[in-house]
Amino acid sequence: MASLLIKNGLVIDPASRHDGPADVLIENGRIAGLGQHLDPADALVFDAAGLVVAPGFIDMHVHLREPGIEHSETIETGALAAAAGGFSSICCMPNTLPVNDNATVTSYIIERARHGAVVNVFPIGAITKNSAGEELAAIGSMKNAGVVAISDDGRPVMNARVMRRAMQMARSFGLPVIDHCEDLNLSAGGDMHEGVQSTRLALRGIPSSSEDVMVARDILLAESTGARFHVAHISSRHSVDMVRFAKRHGLPVTCEATPHHFALTDHDITAAYDSSYKMKPPLRSDCDVSAVIDGIVSGTVDAIATDHAPHPGSEKMQEFEKCPFGIIGLETALGLSIEKLYHTGKITLLRLVELFTTGPARVLGLDRGTLATGAPGDVTLFDTELNWTYDVNRSYSKSKNSPFHGRGFRGGPVATIVGGVVVWRRDSQ
Amino acid sequence: MAGLLGIEELTRAEVEAILHRARYFQPLQTQSFKKLDTLRGKMMVNLFYEASTRTRTSFEIAAKRLGADTVSITASGSSVSKGESLVDTLNTLAAMHPDAIVMRHSASGAPHFLARHLAIPIVNAGDGTHEHPTQALLDALTILDRRPALEGLRVAIIGDITHSRVARSNVYLLSKFGVDIVLCGPATLLAPELGELAPGVSLTTDMDEAINGADVIMMLRVQLERLHDPPLSAGEYFQFYGLRLEHLARAKPDAIVMHPGPINRGRELSSEVADFQRSVILNQVENGVAVRMAVLERIVGEHVNGVAAH
Numbered sequence: 001m002a003s004l005l006i007k008n009g010l011v012i013d014p015a016s017r018h019d020g021p022a023d024v025l026i027e028n029g030r031i032a033g034l035g036q037h038l039d040p041a042d043a044l045v046f047d048a049a050g051l052v053v054a055p056g057f058i059d060m061h062v063h064l065r066e067p068g069i070e071h072s073e074t075i076e077t078g079a080l081a082a083a084a085g086g087f088s089s090i091c092c093m094p095n096t097l098p099v100n101d102n103a104t105v106t107s108y109i110i111e112r113a114r115h116g117a118v119v120n121v122f123p124i125g126a127i128t129k130n131s132a133g134e135e136l137a138a139i140g141s142m143k144n145a146g147v148v149a150i151s152d153d154g155r156p157v158m159n160a161r162v163m164r165r166a167m168q169m170a171r172s173f174g175l176p177v178i179d180h181c182e183d184l185n186l187s188a189g190g191d192m193h194e195g196v197q198s199t200r201l202a203l204r205g206i207p208s209s210s211e212d213v214m215v216a217r218d219i220l221l222a223e224s225t226g227a228r229f230h231v232a233h234i235s236s237r238h239s240v241d242m243v244r245f246a247k248r249h250g251l252p253v254t255c256e257a258t259p260h261h262f263a264l265t266d267h268d269i270t271a272a273y274d275s276s277y278k279m280k281p282p283l284r285s286d287c288d289v290s291a292v293i294d295g296i297v298s299g300t301v302d303a304i305a306t307d308h309a310p311h312p313g314s315e316k317m318q319e320f321e322k323c324p325f326g327i328i329g330l331e332t333a334l335g336l337s338i339e340k341l342y343h344t345g346k347i348t349l350l351r352l353v354e355l356f357t358t359g360p361a362r363v364l365g366l367d368r369g370t371l372a373t374g375a376p377g378d379v380t381l382f383d384t385e386l387n388w389t390y391d392v393n394r395s396y397s398k399s400k401n402s403p404f405h406g407r408g409f410r411g412g413p414v415a416t417i418v419g420g421v422v423v424w425r426r427d428s429q
Numbered sequence: 430m431a432g433l434l435g436i437e438e439l440t441r442a443e444v445e446a447i448l449h450r451a452r453y454f455q456p457l458q459t460q461s462f463k464k465l466d467t468l469r470g471k472m473m474v475n476l477f478y479e480a481s482t483r484t485r486t487s488f489e490i491a492a493k494r495l496g497a498d499t500v501s502i503t504a505s506g507s508s509v510s511k512g513e514s515l516v517d518t519l520n521t522l523a524a525m526h527p528d529a530i531v532m533r534h535s536a537s538g539a540p541h542f543l544a545r546h547l548a549i550p551i552v553n554a555g556d557g558t559h560e561h562p563t564q565a566l567l568d569a570l571t572i573l574d575r576r577p578a579l580e581g582l583r584v585a586i587i588g589d590i591t592h593s594r595v596a597r598s599n600v601y602l603l604s605k606f607g608v609d610i611v612l613c614g615p616a617t618l619l620a621p622e623l624g625e626l627a628p629g630v631s632l633t634t635d636m637d638e639a640i641n642g643a644d645v646i647m648m649l650r651v652q653l654e655r656l657h658d659p660p661l662s663a664g665e666y667f668q669f670y671g672l673r674l675e676h677l678a679r680a681k682p683d684a685i686v687m688h689p690g691p692i693n694r695g696r697e698l699s700s701e702v703a704d705f706q707r708s709v710i711l712n713q714v715e716n717g718v719a720v721r722m723a724v725l726e727r728i729v730g731e732h733v734n735g736v737a738a739h
Contacts, residue, residue: 189657196622196625196626198622199591199620199622199625199626200622200626201537201559202537202556202557202559202560202597203537203538205620271434271438271538271541272541272542272545273537273539273541274542274545275542314514317514318514318515319534319536319538319539319542320536320537320538321536321557322536
């Protein structure tokens with residue numbers, strides 16, 4: 001394999017706190033060096049002048065819909081969308097058909113990804129069999145087959161006793177437990193965040209408390225079991241406060257935020273009843289959004305993850321209350337993050353990169369997200385000033401359910417390198 | 430006016446214009462010859478995904494009195510029961526080029542969603558728990574039959590407010606005229622956020638407080654059987670939120686009692702109140718036709734002349 005030299009970029013590597021101009025050399029699929037006077041013989045040269053050069057981004061929360069729901073997305077198309085969003089690694093949630101609750105499904109996903117995915121794919125296994133919330137899944141053998149965490153994302157474990165046992169097992173196998181925190185009794189029938197806007201639109205509300213009571217429960221269970229507990233797509237003010245509290249007390253509690261939960265509020269759902277804004281957790285109030293952003297700034301939030309959730313158009317072209325929850329997000333995540341977090345002066349570029357690299361890598365214990373010599377040759381190149389417009393009809397995803405169609409961005413990904421190979425590069429516009 | 434989806438987005442002047450025109454149609458209702466030819470040659474489709482007698486009949490009569498042809502479709506016995514999606518049904522109907530579609534649907538926002546995909550004007554005849562604009566217009570007309578103006582009135586709306594499209598549309602309409610609006614019901618059916626829907630709205634769970642000094646008492650139909658977890662039994666509901674004659678002593682001496690119908694005697698109002706001389710429930714029904722004529726004329730008529738606002 002030819003070597004690749006990425007020249008003239010602004011290299012930001014949170015792991016080494018490197019933040020300055022440098023060249024990056026990749027040899028044999030691994031980082032071979034970072035510095036000013038690298039002297040590779042016959043290396044391909046990527047001119048990164050004007051670009052930020054960062055470790056390959058990791059999206060720890062993606063739905064790839066394969067096996068079983070391939071009309072929405074496949075491992076191949078999801079991976080292409082990830083590459084086009086600047087992600088070199090993605091973690092796929094287990095709510096496929098069948099559910100990834102055993103080593104056979106895990107191996108199938110890994111095998112499919114090896115042949116069809118342009119980025120690295122790390123499966124997340126189910127907590128319970130069929131994610132039904134009752135019997136524990138084959139956690140140990142899934143770990144051996146390659147899962148990096150367990151989660152019943154979308155179908156949260158309501159039984160606290162089951163969750164407690166899952167945490168005990170996860171701890172013994174060294175896996176984090178990721179919970180989609182939602183009390184299904186409190187959220188039952190809900191379509192959007194409960195507040196003034198849901199009252200105005202007469203859509204049934206999902207109260208913040210449905211998230212908060214589960215975050216509280218799981219923090220207490222993590223404390224008693226010693227398990228690593230990660231809050232998926234945190235969206236409410238009190239939940240952010242509780243994670244901050246847990247961290248202050250030294251508990252191994254982490255959380256992620258999605259771009260839509262810091263870029264949009266419940267008031268973006270208007271009398272157009274556009275189901276592109278329907279997801280779980282729902283878009284929350286201004287005050288919740290500020291709290292999520294504060295959590296990102298202060299370090300309470302460990303990672304930005306997309307919760308990329310493809311649904312075909314036919315399912316989204318319905319009455320709001322009938323539409324499924326979720327939006328795609330891989331291709332817009334970096335643009336939204338640059339716009340809402342960096343250009344607003346809330347965080348530095350180093351912190352931004354951390355949220356996409358060392359942050360998720362640390363949560364999952366992945367040996368990635370760094371440009372240290374010997375690390376996998378995954379690199380994300382982006383431009384903070386690039387002006388571009390998102391056209392969902394040109395998305396690599398099989399599904400087009402995005403509220404960001406037609407939105408103009410300032411800043412976005414330019415190229416994605418996986419194992420030393422450029423797997424995606426933005427067309428010059 | 431491309432259609433009528435709700436009261437919220439109307440201006441006060443638009444509401445006044447509709448009411449003004451409805452007043453013109455009022456005498457027609459009691460004449461022996463009732464038919465005009467304003468909308469002759471026009472076709473209206475009534476598409477009802479929820480059971481309805483008065484609203485559907487009222488729209489149909491209104492259209493016919495304007496000289497339009499009407500077709501009524503109900504969800505059962507149509508392709509809807511064969512699993513056709515809402516968009517596909519509407520596209521099919523649109524391909525037959527009606528001049529307006531009047532629709533009722535159990536999902537809040539269903540007509541708003543369709544209006545984004547269809548060029549034909551849609552009249553909302555009730556969407557979920559969201560709006561029922563012609564009901565609020567006919568209620569306003571009924572109040573104005575007995576009061577010189579809406580300004581300065583105190584209107585109490587009592588019942589399951591959270592799940593009432595009648596309450597929401599009335600709140601939006603009355604608020605545009607500076608009415609003092611009191612919403613009253615059991616705590617779980619009275620979301621605190623309702624107070625922020627529009628200026629001039631206050632909330633109480635105490636029925637006596639709501640009725641104090643009221644010019645108008647609007648009772649809402651209770652559908653305890655449709656609530657997932659009713660906060661009160663039917664008996665308790667009537668005890669705390671049912672309107673009885675003794676309540677009326679707290680209201681203004683000439684206060685009127687309204688109800689969108691169909692009424693449940695002994696549930697949200699006593700039989701005596703239903704038959705009370707200042708109950709205007711049947712006047713509401715009568716005014717429904719006049720108001721709907723005004724709405725249809727405005728929507729379809731404007732379309733004819735090609736001056737529809739888009």
